[in-house]
Amino acid sequence: MAAKDSNLLEEIDDNFLSCTVCSERYKNAKILACLHNFCEPCLSKLAEKSGAITCPICRRSHELPDTGVSGIGANLFINELVEMFRKREESSEAAGQCQGCGQAESVKHCVECDSDLCRFCSASHGLLAVTRSHRLMTSEEYQAAKSIDPVSVQPPIYCETHTDCQVDFYCDTCDGNIFYKCTALDHPRPEHKYRYLKDAASEYSKDLKDAIDKVKVKENEAHKSKAVVMETVESLDKYYNIEEANMKQHIQKTIDDVTHMIRENGDKLLGELKNEYEKRKINLNAQLKELECVESDMSYAREYAEKLMHYGNAAQLMSAKKGIASQMEELLNVETQTDPTETDYMEFQACDDFCSTKSVGVLLTSIASVIDVPEIVRKGEDITLTIATDDENAEIIAVMKKPDNNQEEITVINNNDGTWSLKTQAKMTGKHEVTVSVSMRPVKGSPVTINVIPQKGLICKFGREGSGVGELNDAWGVRVTKDGNIRSVSVEITDYSLSL
Known part of the structure; x- marks a missing residue:
């Protein structure tokens, strides 16, 4: 357990307590808004050339407070860890010795003072009014608690105003830790809202x-x-x-x-x-x-x-x-x-006849697609599709397979706006399949299916006679879009018209 604890502390020291600028342990660590930490002296050097600091890690720019680098918030958590490691190193140099008298062998540890004490000093520690409330633990208990729950044996934080008193309240209004005596003068209610830390x-x-x-x-x-x-x-x-x-x-x-x-x-x-x-x-x-x-x-x-x-x-x-x-x-x-x-x-699509094309080939970087495809067309009407591609020199071939399995080539018209129109006439009813290729490559969305219906007759049926939901009486003014979709139907109910 001791070896595991030692390895964990070394990992924290190496990866969490070293400034990335000077590669040394933090000296009064300051935390930027991006949550990256640096030594105050290192930030001062970074801020010498301008009124802002560019974070060396994420390259974000941060404006300096009016008071300069000293006004940047200190990272209390890291600074406490740095101090803990400093004391740990000092105590390791005098391992086993009382930090009170410096002579006898230590047997207990005071959490509040973060000091090892001998039997005599620990007894005196428990009698003095100033230290009577401090938590004393045996050295074995302290080492075990530090491995299992390091937070429980960390030294307390003292109030900045009442330096001999531990903070025990948190002021939501000021967003800071305070001592209960601070609530009387500096954080009075109802202007301030505070609660137990x-x-x-x-x-x-x-x-x-x-x-x-x-x-x-x-x-x-x-x-x-x-x-x-x-x-x-x-x-x-x-x-x-x-x-x-x-x-x-x-x-x-x-x-x-x-x-x-x-x-x-x-x-x-x-x-x-x-x-x-x-x-x-x-x-x-x-x-x-x-x-x-x-x-x-x-x-x-x-x-x-x-x-x-x-x-x-x-x-x-x-x-x-x-x-x-x-x-x-x-x-x-x-x-x-x-x-x-x-x-x-x-x-890369190669051209086999360089003498006629004056090119060894073409480089394709995008895929054409079929757009504006009508789902239903009446017999005798024109079937029109649109091909979109950014290749101005594209060779477009379109073939339509009819219900009788015969095929015919469709006329291709360049619209000179990055699109090509394919036009043919619907000569028989049934499903027609149109296959399109651009520069000998299939087009996205091809083949497409178009259903050709008779010149006259019912396309679809909806609603029923009546005046309730989904029912129609005396329908008139049916509006249909150019691609055959019904946009609206007007019906007459009692003395007024209602558009659906």
Whole structure:
């Protein structure tokens, strides 16, 4: 147990009590709004060149108070831990000796004084009026409690005004720990609202736990999103390497015919591929870096809050409430469920006849799609579909399979706005299937099915005769949209009209 306790304390000292600027144990630790901590001297150096401090960890900018670095809130929790480790190191140098007389062997430990005492000094400690209420524990009891419940054996926090009195109240109005005598002059009711420190800490611990749980969910979401983005980056690298190899192979194949033109055209295409790749890689890496920062911030805030709840006492917990609550609220508002900002789709399509096309191929970076598809068309009317793609040089082919299994090619019209219209006539009733390809590639949403109905006749039936819900009498003024959908029906009921 002693070895486990020692390892845990060493881990806390190495990972939690060292300033990331000077790499030494904190000297009057100050906590920024982003919950990152630094020594006061280190922050003073960072603030020398401007009136603001840029956090060396998360790069967020923080305005300095009017009083400068000294006005930044101290991290009571960390400073208490630093002091505890300092005393622990001092006591280890004189292990087994009484810290009262400095001569006899220590047998007890005073929690309030954080001192080891011999049998005689501990007896005197219990008789003096000033120290009579202090908690004395045997050395074995103290070591066991420190391993099991370190909060229970931490020295108490004393009031800043009444320096010899322990804080026992928490003022909600001032958001600070106070001694009960402070309530009379500095925190009078009803202007101030205060309560027992333990009650306030207990209530806030529940709220903090809920916030930690929510942040952990968001942290997991950010981690999953990061994994998806990383997978996309890897896939993008793979497709880049594959298509680059294909492109180079085709360039090499045609280079014997017209070396200069092929090299010129091939280098241009390689540049397009590389530019597209680098653009997407930059965007994906930027998204990945942002998600990593979000995950790191959430992980740090969660770990800090968890350590504070585990190792900090009530006063330390409540002294950090304001900063933690602000940071938790900010983190919980961060969007963590995101899709990759770029797709991994890139494809090189080779042209076999360079002499006629003057190009070794084309680079496809987006997929066309079919839009504005009518579900029902009457026989004899025109069937019109729209293809959307950003490829101005796209070769679009559309074939319609009719109910009799015969096929016919559909006319394609370039609208010169990034869309193409497909038009044909519905010559027979039944289901028609239209298949569209762009530059020899299937189009998203293809094939589509269109139902051709007779020129006249009932399309659909709804409602019944009557004046109740879902019933119609003397329907008139039926309004139908251009694609055949009923927009509204007017019916006459008694002396007035009602539009449905």
